[in-house]
Amino acid sequence: MKNQERLLKLILSPHISEKATIGAEKNNEYVFHVIQNATKPEIKDAVEALFNAKVKAVRIVNVIAKKKQFRGMEGNRKAWKKAYVSLQADQKIDVAGVQ
Numbered sequence: 087m088k089n090q091e092r093l094l095k096l097i098l099s100p101h102i103s104e105k106a107t108i109g110a111e112k113n114n115e116y117v118f119h120v121i122q123n124a125t126k127p128e129i130k131d132a133v134e135a136l137f138n139a140k141v142k143a144v145r146i147v148n149v150i151a152k153k154k155q156f157r158g159m160e161g162n163r164k165a166w167k168k169a170y171v172s173l174q175a176d177q178k179i180d181v182a183g184v185q
Contacts, residue, residue, distance in 0.1 A: 090135075093128065093136075094132075095121065096120055096124050097119070097120055097129070097132050097169075098119040098120060098121065099119045100117065100181035102181070103117070114172065114174075114175065114177070114178075115170055115172045115173070116170075116171050116181055117169070117170055118168065119167070120146075120167050120168065120169045121167070122167050124146070124167060124169070126144040126146060129171065139173050139174075139178070139179055140173065140174045142173060142174045143171075143172040144169055144170070144171050145170040146167060146169050147167070147169075148165065149166050151164060151165040
């Protein structure tokens with residue numbers, strides 16, 4: 087039961103960008119925001135459970151925090167983790183309706 091709850095909390099949201107849209111159309115690859123301590127096997131299991139799709143591969147990128155200035159005040163953007171999920175050729179996910 088605890089493992090099932092973790093899988094549901096693992097994927098925070100789909101990442102919608104121009105690069106992600108091109109990857110979805112050409113390579114059948116989708117991008118998701120995931121929690122910081124997520125692993126590749128967990129992400130694979132979560133996508134297969136939530137979207138009923140067969141996953142071929144998972145790549146993970148840690149997006150580092152950036153320093154920004156606004157009117158002389160310094161701040162940091164948050165660091166986050168994203169996952170590139172490649173699906174098998176006959177699989178599709180509708181991420182536009184998920185948000």
